[in-house]
Amino acid sequence: MIQNKRMMSLGAFFQPTGHHVTSWRHPQAQADAGTNFAHYAEICRTAERGRFDLIFLADNYAMREASPEALSRAAQFVCNFEPLTLLSAIAAVTERIGLVATASTSYNEPFHIARKYASLDHLSGGRAGWNIVTSALEYEAYNFSRDRHYDHEDRYERAREFTRVVQGLWDSWDDDALVRDRESGLFFDTDKVHKLDHRGKYYSVRGPLNISRPPQGHPVLVQAGASATGRGFAAEFGEVIFSTHLTLPEAQEFYTDVKGRARALGRNPEHIKVLPGLMVMVAPTEAEAKEKLDYLQSLIHPKVALEILSFTLGGADLSGYDLDGPLPELPMDPGGSQSSFATTVNLAREHKLTIRQLAYRMAASRQRVLITGSPAQIVDHMEHWFTNDAADGFNILPPYLPGCLDDFVELVIPELQRRGLFRTEYTGRTLREHLGLPRTKSRYA
Template structure:
């Protein structure tokens, strides 16, 4: 029997789009990274299309350290800090979820807990935190380090980090703040819970000085596909973003991660798996091909080679011929799963270095498809009904046109097939994703927490 239900859709927004040459597109807003009106337009378009959320990636560094290629790209050069941007967008939208990336490698749990709880209050329950461990070596240099933390150490820290953040989000019960002017009680002392966490990486007393948020907790998103990343997602995440190229790969990942949930006492539908997809949509297949060709012609070789080097973990490929094969590479300490995906692809397709960077230029290893709205819907439906995805992280190749095309052409086709909503089901991001409200731990007859006066 074919799978029933409706898919979930996020709009993953890079400033000018996901294609590496998107900023050069004739319709692109070249200053998009620091253009608030541009982002407001995108968020309202996604909301018009009843997307579940907009999602912003982030980096605390200019990723490309090669001045020739860096001077030719718009991605990760100058762009808004995402939580600041989403707070502004919250004020001019009503339904769309607001998901931002924040790294556990170069933050403290109290910062993340406080900022995302605040965003959840400001947006009336639409916030989501994309938990990542920084993969780029260059970020280390902006945080008083001379090298990146090892991959295993980053994930060990991330697990404890997530534990502390969720604990801080539970500092107050839902009805702790009585604000009774007559009695003089602002909050009920019995409904305050001091965390007092002590672990290998963190010692955090608490409580959080933000009330429990409208969703109970912001939605927790995770974006790692390595073995450590999958295990972290199974333990903590409610949404996972991933990259897959084929239906078989996506089904295997889906079954693997969903199969881990029972060990953590979780039901399969408490985690939504959303692979990235970069759709190039035309009114005909020929028009979509023409749109793709325009973007591909705008790739500068220095930019393509630098992007590939970054995604392979910082490997220097400058000494190899562009039209020769990808050499054998050392294992990366950065993005391990993405390096393996690209090496496997190059070997399977017999790609040269040039062909490989042309192939990733659209979406950096995510699934790239093109065609008419009917063609695109067919492919998304195949993955959804065959349990390769619960929905998709839609990555428009250029903006605003790529998002407009999807909302105006593909969304109506998905609705016609009863695969996507006509209207928002709920008030919060959690409700629209079909995720349960997290009950406060105090309802589980846990031991009484320390009082604020006695916490040590």
């Protein structure tokens, strides 16, 4: 009997010019990528040629804040397309790849989100996914008539109710509600359209949604909670979960914990795909790959590196410390990302890094694993995590675009395929089919 071998799921996580902080300065990057549709069309088609499961776009609702000196050198998080709008256009120039856009539960209404993602799912023939975030930057609040951001627990409590409302709205229309019978003149069956009538702590939403049931039932729910509360949310709702752990034991702990939490809630752990972030610098030989990374690192301005480090530490003030000395004991900001703080401090302690070394490391990849090497070395790493309960696949972060994505598709994908770890052709049409997830049943079915 032929056994179906477990295959990796792969996401392509795009920042406009790439994930490396100096990516926009690289001669093989597209410096004006933020609002260059032709660039996005090209990289999305390249990812589709590589048979990636999905494209993923992150989002914040504010321009990042930093000193003018650091900010003026940054291409990331400053000015670029709104992801859902962009992916709606990308849907028209791609055929198979999944399209995952980020939207926040703190600064949207559930009705808007349900309607927009249902629209993207219809536009793309069942390829939409929603990365659910609660927003973590204090100053995102200032763009939404508030002087303070919601605190961490409050954000997640709102997010749970918000997401349940969105799911309820997606079930508004039964699959066979639209009759469109020209003969009798009956357009739809009113008994098959449902009002939600939700009245909760934060939201009152009557429904029904004014768009029919999405092709996937529900678009795929994506999440990246890392704190205990965030993991609880991921276990309840997440179907794709992004993680950021830097070591195999940490990644294994997360993988086992989140799947265990999901099982305890009655979910099938196989219907949750944990994809750690992986920044890859690949070249035919390890020496060439290292040379490519060294070149990018040489373009980093020290001020930029320090501010990125300070950001990952929740805004810690590092002025006044010797850059070539160890990271001092710092207080953790209770409102910021706790996991981000812990991962950064652990990295410094484990590798005995000076503040300067830690800052350049953070500037290169933030809190993602960065591997530099030949195709075989990259795939060895991926296979090791994949076969040791740390990952169901990876969220790939190209350091600069389009160059590093081209390299990944030309060098790494064939090696994954040769080892039988990744598909050679799409076998499904929808994002759920690529991921091996069932179509969501309606609560009224």
